[in-house]
Amino acid sequence: MRVLLVHPSALMHAELYLRLEPIGLERVATAVRAAGHDVRLLDLQIFGADEYWRELSEFRPHAVGFSVNYLANVPEVVDLAKATKRRSPDTFVFVGGHSASFIAPEFLDHAAGALDCVVRGEGELIVPRVLEAFGDPKLETLPGVVTRHGSGPRPTLLDDLDRFPPARDLGRLRKKYFIGVLDPCASAEFTRGCPWDCSFCSAWTFYGRSYRKVSPEAAADDLARIREPNVFLVDDVAFIQAEHGLAIGRELERRRVRKQYYMETRCDVLLKNREVFAYWRRLGLFYLFLGLEALDAEGLQQLRKRSTLNTNFEALEVARQLGLTVAINLIADPDWDADRFRVIREWAMTVPEIVNVSISTPYPGTETWLTESRKLTTLDYRLFDVQHAVLPTRMPLDQFYTEIVRTQAILNRKHLGWGALWRYGRPAVTALSRGQTNYVRMLWKFRLLNDPTRLYADHSRPVTYEMRPPRVLATAKPTKDDLFIHLPSPAAKTTAPA
Numbered sequence: 001m002r003v004l005l006v007h008p009s010a011l012m013h014a015e016l017y018l019r020l021e022p023i024g025l026e027r028v029a030t031a032v033r034a035a036g037h038d039v040r041l042l043d044l045q046i047f048g049a050d051e052y053w054r055e056l057s058e059f060r061p062h063a064v065g066f067s068v069n070y071l072a073n074v075p076e077v078v079d080l081a082k083a084t085k086r087r088s089p090d091t092f093v094f095v096g097g098h099s100a101s102f103i104a105p106e107f108l109d110h111a112a113g114a115l116d117c118v119v120r121g122e123g124e125l126i127v128p129r130v131l132e133a134f135g136d137p138k139l140e141t142l143p144g145v146v147t148r149h150g151s152g153p154r155p156t157l158l159d160d161l162d163r164f165p166p167a168r169d170l171g172r173l174r175k176k177y178f179i180g181v182l183d184p185c186a187s188a189e190f191t192r193g194c195p196w197d198c199s200f201c202s203a204w205t206f207y208g209r210s211y212r213k214v215s216p217e218a219a220a221d222d223l224a225r226i227r228e229p230n231v232f233l234v235d236d237v238a239f240i241q242a243e244h245g246l247a248i249g250r251e252l253e254r255r256r257v258r259k260q261y262y263m264e265t266r267c268d269v270l271l272k273n274r275e276v277f278a279y280w281r282r283l284g285l286f287y288l289f290l291g292l293e294a295l296d297a298e299g300l301q302q303l304r305k306r307s308t309l310n311t312n313f314e315a316l317e318v319a320r321q322l323g324l325t326v327a328i329n330l331i332a333d334p335d336w337d338a339d340r341f342r343v344i345r346e347w348a349m350t351v352p353e354i355v356n357v358s359i360s361t362p363y364p365g366t367e368t369w370l371t372e373s374r375k376l377t378t379l380d381y382r383l384f385d386v387q388h389a390v391l392p393t394r395m396p397l398d399q400f401y402t403e404i405v406r407t408q409a410i411l412n413r414k415h416l417g418w419g420a421l422w423r424y425g426r427p428a429v430t431a432l433s434r435g436q437t438n439y440v441r442m443l444w445k446f447r448l449l450n451d452p453t454r455l456y457a458d459h460s461r462p463v464t465y466e467m468r469p470p471r472v473l474a475t476a477k478p479t480k481d482d483l484f485i486h487l488p489s490p491a492a493k494t495t496a497p498a
């Protein structure tokens with residue numbers, strides 16, 4: 001069977017700072033290929049819709065699968081699915097991915113018959129079975145599969161992450177993938193899932209709080225296959241288990257693999273396993289992203305971050321001592337006033353880190369989606385990208401955007417404007433000398449895109465597909481059934497945080 005796997009286009013802000021390979025879809029592609037199918041992968045973060053139509057007429061796929069990790073991509077994918085079915089009604093069209101998994105029935109409703117099914121959960125094991133069941137009316141009895149006629153049992157967790165390494169050979173124009181000065185940049189995965197349970201996050205609800213590891217040998221083999229000099233680690237929390245991080249490092253040294261790395265972790269993990277991060281600094285760790293989220297104890301508690309302010313500030317100190325380029329995230333509540341933003345700006349100007357401010361957004365799949373008492377001000381999927389306010393703002397909305405953009409702009413000036421070239425001059429020049437222009441283009445686009453009037457105007461766009469509002473819970477506390485896509489399976493090696 002000919003199978004086309006498609007990643008939708010990039011969201012405005014993500015495109016500005018980075019563009020990364022769809023590693024989840026590449027893993028699914030490996031599984032589909034292993035089942036004997038002819039697979040192509042198209043990344044609309046790089047190519048325009050015209051390329052999609054060209055693939056459809058030249059490759060003539062029997063099946064098209066869309067990856068929907070981001071809610072904001074839902075309208076685009078519904079429209080593509082409808083147009084695909086109009087053009088070739090016999091093509092089997094399906095979607096999967098993180099966000100699609102949490103909203104399967106409404107996705108099917110929006111598509112009005114243009115989607116044959118939604119596949120919830122991890123794709124590697126189930127997609128080959130879905131393709132095998134093509135044309136079978138019993139499709140919806142498969143685990144994780146939802147059709148307009150019903151849904152199968154819960155999806156099954158992949159028992160061994162060493163299977164199905166990403167099919168990077170299917171990507172075209174890989175030089176377009178970058179993050180900041182790590183240009184070009186590939187992606188890799190060492191672990192999957194997160195054992196914590198922050199109330200604003202859906203990583204743990206998707207994987208049922210499980211946590212699995214790629215073996216050190218397979219992780220190192222995969223990195224050794226990567227041609228790019230830089231690697232973005234997609235793990236939610238890097239190096240929760242020190243021994244695993246050290247073992248991968250040793251395997252890399254043995255194979256003489258030398259790259260520069262970007263990874264994300266928690267402050268308490270950095271403190272607990274600082275020797276692992278120090279070791280990885282020597283191996284090439286460049287950017288470290290720390291989810292600080294709040295600057296006050298009450299904020300941390302509300303987000304159920306299970307970390308303290310002391311731990312967070314101590315971790316920043318450790319990261320500085322290690323000489324890492326650190327980015328931190330803070331979550332702004334729509335209820336903030338101008339004074340609150342001023343405090344953030346003043347604090348952020350005193351620290352050397354890159355400070356990113358996102359907006360608190362209840363998403364399907366997060367606990368806050370079920371417990372937030374404030375009413376959503378919009379049901380436009382495109383605004384659920386943590387850059388738009390979807391809850392009532394205390395300030396008038398346009399002023400809220402002016403404040404947040406002002407805060408971002410002041411913070412970013414340290415690291416993103418042309419003035420930042422002094423700091424990143426050397427890596428930027430290295431990238432340019434390889435013919436890589438993504439980072440320098442980003443400096444140019446930065447001013448054009450960081451615009452509060454544009455964010456405000458986004459709220460007035462006509463809405464074709466409305467999200468289904470959160471359902472009121474029968475009990476005050478969400479149950480496992482309310483929250484989880486995967487339930488941890490006994491077969492998967494899961495580990496709770498220490």
Ligand code: B12
Binds near residue numbers: 202
């Ligand atoms: C890496 C990552 C990124 C990378 C994206 C790389 C890429 N091009 O995909 C970067 C840094 C660019 C990024 C950016 C953003 N991200 Co992000 N990201 C993640 C993260 C940490 C891991 C994703 C990943 O690669 N996992 C590993 C791979 C192997 O898994 P996977 O992609 O999920 O694929 C599996 C399944 O989903 C499924 N699958 C995937 N595709 C398909 C397709 C089909 C047909 C099928 C059947 C199955 C299937 O099978 C795969 C294998 O098992 C997730 C959290 C998480 N744990 O999922 C957040 C997450 C997806 N991101 C999130 C957010 C909010 C964002 C941003 C909006 C943040 C911002 N401030 O800008 C941007 C938007 C990016 C955009 N669309 O342009 C939210 C999503 C919220 C939502 N519901 O929409 C998440 C869930 C984080 C969270 N804590 O809430 N992100």
Ligand code: SF4
Binds near residue numbers: 236
């Ligand atoms: S630690 Fe990070 S990935 Fe894990 S639940 Fe919290 S925010 Fe999500």
